């Protein structure tokens with residue numbers, strides 16, 4: 001058996017997230033040059049604690065539009081789409097966008113023909129660089145840390161998954177990792193997320 005891990009760079013923020021991602025405003029604080037994009041937060045920590053990305057990757061990410069960040073399409077195992085939505089705070093109140101420094105939950109759905117045979121799992125080993133603190137479900141690639149909480153993923157009766165106990169401790173660029181598996185092969189799905197101030 002082999003585990004095929006595809007790093008599929010794609011979309012992020014949910015369909016429901018409307019505003020939010022303004023243009024980051026802050027001009028050019030990335031460690032890449034010549035961009036006028038979002039501040040990804042990549043220049044504020046020692047290089048030993050962050051993952052390595054090419055200048056081209058960072059520039060592309062910093063220039064993603066609101067619509068691109070809000071996209072939910074993610075091809076998984078070839079023909080499925082993984083998306084997330086129904087963001088709620090700890091009291092169950094619906095939120096219009098990903099919150100900062102606040103516990104929240106979200107619903108994950110895997111759609112597409114035949115895709116109900118796959119299972120979604122938390123990705124446990126994503127934090128391969130930097131400080132191994134926090135949960136690995138979401139990390140800040142340029143800071144090398146995860147979330148302060150340990151999310152719990154539960155399959156619901158309608159086939160969707162409830163991901164509870166999420167919390168973004170800082171704004172800017174995060175990556176959100178989930179594994180999709182058929183029991184033999186596993187594909188890692190990556191969402192790029194931009195959390196606003």
Ligand SMILES: [Cu+2]
Pocket residue numbers: 140143145170
């Ligand atoms: Cu951080």
